Amino acid sequence: MRAPLPGMKRATAVVHASPAIGAKFTQYTAEFEARGLLPRCETQRFVYVLEGTLQGMKAGDYAWFPAGVEMTAESIARAAVLEKAYQPLAGTAMPGCIQGSESLVVPTPLMGDPDLEVRCLIPADAAFDLAVNTMTFRPGATLPMVEVHVMEHGLLMLEGAGIYRLGDHWYPVTEGDFIWMAPWLPQWFGALGKAPTKYLLYKDWNR
Ligand code: UGY
Ligand code: MN
Secondary structure (H helix, E strand, C coil): CEECCCCCEEEEEEEEECHHHCCCCEEEEEEEEEEEEECCCCCEEEEEEEECCECCECCCEEEEECCCCCEEECCCEEEEEEEECCCCECCECCCCCEEEEHHHCCCEEECCEEEEEEEECCCCCCCCCEEEEEEEECCCCECCCCECCCCCEEEEEEECEEEEEECCEEEEEECCCEEEECCCCCEEEEEECCCCEEEEEEEECCC
């Protein structure tokens, strides 16, 4: 369901996961009309543009802020937004803003599999308490094992389709679907169809 968050103007949110479900982060899709406004926020915020232009960023561009700054859409736009309280690390300063474009990030094959490309959007720096990656599967590619880990995930399907195993359940998933994975949820994915499958994946990291 759509509902505007406080301070949004000409914009609305589809909240996918939040502390209300047990997650330690909030993730939503923000939908903007032209001149739509995303207000500032007190916590760290990651933004990945899905469609249109937001504060000069176009689809595939992303930004991270230690505290969310106000952003305005220049056109009809949609963005994946993730917010959470920053967990400090003793002896490490909170990082400054970063901005980038997914297409310029050099991919690494997951565990040596050239059919599964990981693009890390957040720098490998322990000052960041999160990782956000895109994972691109060639048709038929799969995660190499059923993963079980302490980290939780927020997952947004960006392109293509496949089958997600969560615990003992198997779900067909396609573009636009969202999954919250709690810590230690057994997880596995296999890509289906004739085109690549890509998802945007958050996990708590470095803490
Ligand atoms: O990095 C990860 O934990 C990732 N491989 N998990 C996932 O795709 N469900
Ligand atoms: Mn995982």
